Amino acid sequence: MSSPKGTALITGASSGxxxxxxxxxxxxxxxxxxxARNQQRLNAVAxxxxxxxxxxxxxxPADLNEKAGLAKVEAVLRDDPGITMLVNNAGIGSVASILQANVDTMEAMIDLNVTALTRLTYAxxxxxxxxxxxxxxxxxxxxxxxxxxxNGVYSASKSYVLSFGHSLQKDLAEKGVRVQTVLPGATATEFWDIAGYAPQKTSEITMSAEDCVDAALVGLDAGELVTIPGLHEEALWTRWEADRRDxxxxxxxxxxxxxxxLASRSASAR
Structure with a gap:
């Protein structure tokens, strides 16, 4: 029997x-x-x-950095009427500066963190x-x-996700679609191995993936538009957002x- 809650499609679902x-x-x-890309790990989770x-x-199984893989997932999102939730989680990061990072690697990061997330949302x-x-x-x-x-490209890609979420909330709020943007801090996942700084996984400021997701889902239930699991002083975000809108x-x-x-310059020119 299909679930009355429907189906959630989750990207980057093989780990973390x-x-x-x-x-x-x-x-x-x-x-x-x-x-995710790795079918064996997906099968183990499933x-x-x-x-x-x-x-x-x-x-x-799909590589969202490849057009064919991305198109396959887009088609499922468009055509499967049972899907009621999309979790755009797939992404990669880096700790390298602009003087150290390879620009092709940075482009691939944009393709996954920005382009794939955008196309799946549009589907x-x-x-x-x-x-x-x-x-x-x-x-x-x-x-x-x-x-x-x-890394600056990684940070910019995540700034995009936050801004995109604000716009989606404006466009979709009156159409029955909830949009939540989740901002994890350092989280103990393989992200840090790929990004090039594995010791961060065991830092005292690093949150477990379980705590991160559990907090995010409580935030979703509470109707939060933006959830920041590691921010204890909620008023700081409320003030930041109010100032932005002001x-x-x-x-x-x-x-x-x-x-x-320039006004004085224009006056003297006359």
Whole structure:
């Protein structure tokens, strides 16, 4: 029997945060479609969860950095009416500076962290709107705000996810689609092995993937638009967001600000 909650499609589901989302959502009663490159690891996650939860779990091996793989997942999101949730978790990072990092590697990071996430969201959103319900969870990072912390391209890609989420919330809020942007801090996953700084996994400031996802799902249940599991002082985010929204109308000026001295220059020219 299909789940009354529908099916959650999770990218990057073979390990780390994605695998924990798979576990938690299956236990909440969702059927799953698990997406990642490594079919063997996907099968292991799926077999374990089928045995423990009894949910229907499909694996969809795909490399989201390749057009064919990305198109395959887009088609499933567009065409499968049972999908009610998309978790855009797949991503890679780096700790290298612009003087150390390879630009082709950086382009591949943009392709996965930005382009794939965007295309999958564009595939899911119209289908969710047509059915009047759906949830999109996009995994950003605290470095989307603390942009100097790691590699600049990685930070910029996560800033994109945060900004994209704000826009999605504006566009979809009245159409029955929930959009949550999650900003994990340092989390104990293979991310750090790939990014080039494995010791971070055991740092005293590093959160477990289980705690990160559990907090994010509580935030989802509470209706949070942006969830930052490691930020204890919630008022700091509330103030940051209020200031951002307050400054936005103040950009609307046809003349440069007086501090640039262009008004006096124009007067003297006359």
């Amino acid at each position: 945060i994605g695998a924990v989302y798979a576990d938690r959502l299956a236990r909440r009663g969702y059927d799953l479609i698990l997406v 077999d374990k969860l089928r045995g423990e939860t009894g949910r229907q779990i499909a694996v969809l 899911a959103a119209p289908a969710f709107v047509a059915r009047g319900t759906g949830t999109i969870i996009n995994i950003s990072s605290v470095v989307g705000i603390a942009v100097e912390a790691l 400054i936005s109308p103040k950009f609307r000026n046809a003349k440069p600000a007086p501090r640039y001295g």
